[in-house]
Amino acid sequence: MKLLLANHSSYPRIGGTRELQQLRRTIAAWERKEANDETLHAAQNALVHAAIKEQEEAGLDVLTDGLIRWYDPISHLAGKMDGIEISGLLRFFDTNSYFRQPVAKAEIQAKNGLTVSEFEFATTATQKPVKAVLTGPYTLARHTIAEHAPYKEIGPLTHAYAEVLAKEISALAARGCQIIQLDEPAILKHRADFPVLQRAVQFLSRHKGKAMLSLAVYFGDPQPLYERLQELPIDMLALDFTYNPKLVERVVALGAQKPLALGLVDGRNTRLEDAAKLAHLIDRILLRVKGEFCHLQPSCGLEYLPRDRAAAKLKLLQQVRAHLKGSK
């Protein structure tokens, strides 16, 4: 069993130095129409390079582009679809950060690509595999106001988003993306909707080509759904272990039928975990997982931490792996 180190998804887009504050200044200038699109893209590109560099320096095996260009996890994708208008701010789970809420006014359809160009840019910045991240159709639907009558029920709205995301997954796979992470935190708050998620994932999994499809659940306790999540047609299950201290024991007791991405490093708090203690937990979990590898990653995107702490969390992953007694 091999333990690969991965970033979860987002990464802070600001830091203490002038260079790391350039994107904020550029966006402010762009909003005042004092900077053009080209200048904005250059600043975004620079921050993607910086995020990738920090992940490489931390010794990660699977990187992301840090979602540096995303306004938020919902409107960045939904806002690029026909039939959607973007509205006011709402709090995103319990993060004290906010997203702009989509309003489904008409039939949802793909317009242009969503993230392929972002993925392609990131691959030019590193030799390491880049994981593509997509907010899943159920979570998009849960955060959308459905004004279009056929979408009044969560099922049809989720499927409408899934149809667009299926095209995106196919496109990413066709560009050589090896791993696509589908983020579905909302299902942990609405467990009764699991059949809706299940149908969507079954549909999406048919479009992944040779890519590996990982489903990530976070911002809640996955234990009540753990066994059902195992049954989904996915290649990896990414879990947030920070909401339930007993989850490790549950996973050890039940085992895992597919590779896990172990979100044991808290992406929401600055306190650094004890590497040796985490390694002990991981040693126990890995014995119970079927497959050739697992990922160790933060519990969620790291943009909820200050940059220096986010970097420290990434470095911690390497320290944890060094303490493993079993697989490396």
Place this chain on the structure above:
Amino acid sequence: MSREKLLQLGLDLPLFPVTAVGSFPKPDYLLQGRSDFRKHKITADQLHKLEERATTFWIEQQEELGLDVLVDGEMYRGDMVAYFAENLPGFEQGGLVRSYGNRYYHKPIITGAVEWTRPMTVDWWKFAQNLTQKPVKGMLTGPYTIMDWSFNEHYPDRRATCLALAWVIRREVEALIEAGCKIIQVDEPAMSVRPEELPVLIEGLQAVTQGLSAYFITHACYGAFEHIYPDMLKAPVDNFDLEMSNSDLDMLDLFRKNPFTKDISFGVTDSHSHKIEDVATVRRRVEQALTVLPKEQIWLDPDCGLKTRSVEESIGKLRVIVEAAKSLRS
């Protein structure tokens, strides 16, 4: 019941008392002053004078408009959690994290035992109260929200953090009461973020308020209240100040199923919209509230603090509320 409590405290408020949630926009001279202070161009005393000038401006505005219960406008605060973190030993300033879009803030880090060493808001409350005969609310951030909006490197878990902060905030409440404050608002905008932790929030507010003689309000906004209602009514406060208009009054449906048993500061204007509602719109919202709530329970205010609006927008939104209240009383 709560009206009786107000009378016992010597406060005889009219029907539909009009108040503000807490924050007002800082006038340009104060924004400039804060910027200059950060660059060491002016002294703390000079900044303080500007904060007093702005506080006086807002008290005068509220008096002129005819609000019934006033606020100091929080001219001396940057952020509702950071202000307390800056004044309480045990906190350190954290690095920048994103709030939304291109907005960032310094999220505090709890690195040691948090202690109350001196009043943080009492002098400002006294300053504001001395400017008016109307009651001025004491304005605090609640322990659950301070916990949720801070990083924690010291306490073992979220409950322990919340309760430690609750005893600190209680000391501030005691200091406000000792100074003569009779209406104290303990803001808990994070109230609904983890519905399973509602008992922790309630335990925290109990520690803050238990046995203390004041009329307590708590403000919450941006919430998923459908997950915590009606259990949230167990919170030991007299009045819930709730964002209602931004969500098209959809909480009224919850109140129909389970009666709302407290007083309510009913948000009748949207604090996140530049548009100033007309009096008829505000009246219509109150009339909808009256289909579910007894009039004696209803206070009127904007949905949320107004610090993100302009001075003119803020005054405009308060004016239509006061005019609607007057017409409803008559």
